[in-house]
Amino acid sequence: MATLDSSTEKQGPAARYSFTARALHWLVAAFVICMVPLGLYMVSRGAATNFDALTGRLYDLHKIAGFTVLWLIVLRILVRITRGAPPPLATLTPLERVASTAMHHLLYVLLLVVPLLGWAGISAYPALNIFGLFDLPGILPADEPLANTIFSVHGLLAQGLGILALLHIAAALRHRFLKHDGVLRRMWPL
Secondary structure, three states, rough: OOOOOOHHHOOOOOOOHHHHHHHHHHHHHHHHHHHHHHHHHHHHHHHHHOOOOOHHHHHHHHHHHHHHHHHHHHHHHHHHHHHOOOOOOOOOOOOHHHHHHHHHHHHHHHHHHHHHHHHHHHHHHOOOEEOOOOOOOOOOOHHHHHHHHHHHHHHHHHHHHHHHHHHHHHHHHHHHHOOOOOOOOHHHOO
């Protein structure tokens, strides 16, 4: 598969993101695709089972995955700052450029804020232990009412992140199958 979009052959190949940027993008995407449903499931399971052992393990998995996403997105932002991004394609309309910029900035903000709120929530609860093996460092003193508030905001923003991720995927598919303009190829892993 030399190119993802046949139209890029007519226009010349579009500049691509660096290998590191593409790898981090897809790694974070995989985490988000798994973590949002896991978060929803573990919360409903916790309410239904009065927090049984399996629910505790799901929370541990969610905590360590969220902590990992936080550092992956920090690395992704550093790569973006140091290496930049390819210029927008000429085929993008002014509205698409504004929408794309806004979407990417909002995704970056949520990908930082959601795991930070999760970390703050487990610090305030406190529930920092992971699988009985180690504790994540706390960033807030114990305060269960504060933790509950933080978790509520964390959950709402995580759902918002999931919706934005779906919109981001829909936009990428629109560029691939309707516009045939090479936008998706710039971030495609191969």
